[in-house]
Amino acid sequence: MQLDKIVAYHKALSDPTRLRILLLLSRGEVHGHALAEKLNLSQPTVTHHAAKLREAALIQERRDKNTVYFKLNPEFIQSGSEASLKFIFAKGVEEMEEESPEHSLKESVLRNFFAKDGRLRQIPAQYKKKLIALQYMVEKLEPGVVYSEKEINEFIKPFHDDYATIRREFIMHQFMYRENDKYELNPPELWTHWENVK
Amino acid sequence: MQLDKIVAYHKALSDPTRLRILLLLSRGEVHGHALAEKLNLSQPTVTHHAAKLREAALIQERRDKNTVYFKLNPEFIQSGSEASLKFIFAKGVEEMEEESPEHSLKESVLRNFFAKDGRLRQIPAQYKKKLIALQYMVEKLEPGVVYSEKEINEFIKPFHDDYATIRREFIMHQFMYRENDKYELNPPELWTHWENVK
DNA sequence: TCATACTTTAGATATATATCTAATTATATA
């Protein structure tokens, strides 16, 4: 289930009138006219809400003569709820682990921005390239180790004199995590990759 | 959990940007600036959405120096979903079974609108009273029995000559259910009671 | 104490939507 569907599902349920309609339907079929009466609304308003609920597959309809009867589609109400939980909690990982076939760019950045002695000639101005350079440096840090600010500065200095800026960029792009002046590497899933950036 | 809370929960989840934020947070803390970058949005926009998510208790915040870190509140995401299913499917019954201490009105209607021989003198014009009279008659039908239209007419005639109108009112107020010209009593939970009508 | 960086607030704008009335369509019945 993709984003749009989940949005539509919650939109359908994010109106008090529609929730009251579902509640009334929970005990069995009700027709449009009766809904309008019970809710003290005009019939066009009921039609309007019924359309929204139908689009989200939350109700079904049947016609008998002039009258349209509505009833719940309980499966979809349930599965929509499950889908959105899955979306938030689980699906995230694969979703964002897209392809990154840009090896050539990476190589070119490393070759052009880093000198043979390993120093960073200058901080790339272009966003993608900056991320690549930052990641290259940060990968030399030890995961799980808690660094002081001073240690981070000392780590960066051999690459570039402006350690303050680079240290800030580490945080900004989520390569690292800071709490009470202690610095620690984030897991790579949290790093900003330019592929992630819409 | 009452209607308002459930509406707020689904409203919070009914925006694609907010879902993407939750997805980004599903892997750990992220701070505002990083969210703005990853989503290609301005920081005020992130603040705006964060406020909505916080109001719905879906995220929590922590501040370190100038930076505000957001993280999921997974319990609430889960429990909101459960609550709304409960609301639609279960809670309905008690919700609507309010008090109905209007026995005196019922007695007065039965006394004044029905003659000693059981005939309905006239169809009450006042909504509440009409429902009482209709219910009184309909309760003499057998639950579970499928009636033809003709049988329903014959049933009504001893009460009142205008059986067509009364038959329609039976359907209209959900005392009965019609499908392919077959009539059947609805369960009383579906009947329109004037207490239900806002 | 001044400048910087992150966040929030204020205000503007454009879009979405919940509701209504009036008109139209669809179906059934006399």
Next chain:
DNA sequence: TATATAATTAGATATATATCTAAAGTATGA
């Protein structure tokens, strides 16, 4: 065929909201 009932569509209005820019607030650090 004309009438009645239920539903839908069209159009109007008022409110809500997602987003932006600009300004103000807040905490840090030199």
